[in-house]
Amino acid sequence: MDKHKQSALCNNLNYRHKMSQYAQRASVAFHTQLFFKSRGNLK
Numbered sequence: 001m002d003k004h005k006q007s008a009l010c011n012n013l014n015y016r017h018k019m020s021q022y023a024q025r026a027s028v029a030f031h032t033q034l035f036f037k038s039r040g041n042l043k
Helices: 003-039
Strands: none
Touching: none
């Protein structure tokens, strides 16, 4: 594998990993919001 292909592969893997992390964080935030919304007001 030449350096250009290896660099392109690494860049793509890094991009996919970063996007996966963003999706995971958004999912946690969304489900946390749903959890507290379903509990209603605590008075």
